[in-house]
Amino acid sequence: MKSLETKRMILRALSLDDLEEFNRYAKKPHIGPMAGWAPHTSIEESRAILNMMIKENEVWGITIKPAKKIVGTIGLHVRNFDNAMLNQKEVGYVIDDVYWGQGYMVEAVNAVLNYAFNELELTKVLCGHAKNNLQSKRVIEKCGFIPTGTDVRDHFDGTKIDIQMYEMTYTHYKELNQ
Numbered sequence: 001m002k003s004l005e006t007k008r009m010i011l012r013a014l015s016l017d018d019l020e021e022f023n024r025y026a027k028k029p030h031i032g033p034m035a036g037w038a039p040h041t042s043i044e045e046s047r048a049i050l051n052m053m054i055k056e057n058e059v060w061g062i063t064i065k066p067a068k069k070i071v072g073t074i075g076l077h078v079r080n081f082d083n084a085m086l087n088q089k090e091v092g093y094v095i096d097d098v099y100w101g102q103g104y105m106v107e108a109v110n111a112v113l114n115y116a117f118n119e120l121e122l123t124k125v126l127c128g129h130a131k132n133n134l135q136s137k138r139v140i141e142k143c144g145f146i147p148t149g150t151d152v153r154d155h156f157d158g159t160k161i162d163i164q165m166y167e168m169t170y171t172h173y174k175e176l177n178q
Contacts, residue, residue, distance in 0.1 A: 004111045011060035021069045025096035034133050035094040038156040071096045074108050088124035105139045117173050128163040144176045
């Protein structure tokens with residue numbers, strides 16, 4: 001996985017060396033639910049999830065310069081067959097609450113959009129947030145995504161949850177970045 005660098009961050013491949021930091025924020029009771037997953041209940045659970053992300057090779061660890069420790073993750077995912085056939089992926093992200101409201105996630109998403117369109121040559125990047133996740137909504141809007149409707153997805157607690165969906169086309173991205 002190619003590392004991506006911004007003014008304040010490095011997005012890099014994950015490794016098992018990230019386990020303690022990953023578990024530290026992933027077990028917080030309000031971090032995972034905002035991103036659609038249950039808080040981690042053990043270091044073993046975090047290890048299994050980290051191993052899965054390493055194997056899938058779709059997720060970067062977010063580090064803030066000059067530190068090497070991860071404070072969150074951001075990934076580009078193929079969620080379904082249609083996405084694969086249409087050359088589009090969905091961006092998903094999470095960051096430790098200590099870093100909320102400081103513009104880090106906007107910076108990270110913009111780096112991933114640049115990579116998605118200029119190196120992977122995707123035609124579209126999708127993004128979504130749970131209706132009650134106003135922090136994520138602000139990130140998505142600041143990055144210039146356009147709302148497309150609502151998707152209903154399975155939530156970690158077994159319920160269904162409404163996800164406000166957005167998209168960024170290659171053409172729109174180029175217009176925003178002229």
